Amino acid sequence: MKSARGPFRFDGVSVLIESDVRDFIDTAAQRYGGLDVAFNNAGITIQKPLHEYTADEFDRVLNTNLRGTFLAMKYEVPHLIRSGxxxxxxxxxxxxxxxxxxxxxxxxxxxGLVGLVQSAALDYASYGIRVNALVPGTTDTDLVRNASPIGHLPDDAYQVAMKQWAQSNVPGIPLPHGRAAGHRRRKNRARLMLGSDELGASAKVPSTAFVSWRVAIPCGREISWEIVDFE
Structure with a gap:
């Protein structure tokens, strides 16, 4: 964004607090004259066998990942409707x-997010609002590394270990460019594409597109779709 010289600002808020989410979205829309694209990406993970979760741990993951996205969409939608x-x-x-x-x-x-997106896409298609879910596979991010038992390894060793793991666990290996995990830059390109006017036609029908690195899985009714490859 700096290289593009576009205006931007970072404000840290908790998606667990409804009033913070509402105020953040309202302030952003007021500051920039409305809302055209919203990207909801907040997420955490806690990994352990089901019976070992405390209720608070389970709630923390669901409230961050699912409820937090619901709150964001709840307050984004009115601004998008006003924007046409x-x-x-x-x-x-x-x-x-x-x-x-x-x-x-x-x-x-x-x-739960997949279901949320499917339903919301049907709710707001008539308003010209397109709702899509990005469904990335294993991607080299801090969340993935922190959840991995090998995440502490130096980068070169981590990449070697991931390639060995992927040979047995990921269809289509070996991948182009010699990487076992998707690079976050590819995920960013997918986000930009889904948020751009290039997919504007799909806003004319109640549809959702679930996009991974290699395939878009159609859901909903009466939609057209195509295979998407972000390699």
Whole structure:
């Protein structure tokens, strides 16, 4: 954003506090003259077998990932309606489609986001608001490294270990560019594409697109879709 010389500002808020979410969105819309695109990305994970979660731990993951996104969308939508339409992008996860052990809370929250997006897309298509879920696979982010037992390794060793893991766990390996985990820059390109006018036609129908690095999975009714490759 600095290189593009666009105006920007960072304000830290907690998605757990409804009044903070509302005030943040209202202030942003007022400062920049409205809202056209909203990207909801806040998320955490706590990994352990289901029976070992405390109720507070389970609630913390669900309230951050799912309820926090609900609150954001609740206060984004009125601004988008006033703007005559726009786009909401939500980060879900491939865990919403297929998961692993010790991810009960995270998976429940991300699968809940898929349902939230599907329903919201139908709610607001007639207003010209497009609602999409980004469903990334394993991506080299701080959240993934912090949740990984090998995340403490130096970068070179981490990449080698991830490649070895991916050979047995990720269809399509070896990947282009020799990386086992998707790079965050590819995810950023997906976010920008979903939020841009390039997909404006899909706002004309009640639709959602769940985009991974290699495939868009159609959900909802009467939609057209295409395979998307962000490599």
């Amino acid at each position: 339409g726009g786009t909401i992008v939500v980060t879900a996860s491939s865990n919403a489609l297929a998961t692993d052990s010790s991810r009960a809370a995270y998976t429940a929250s991300k699968r």
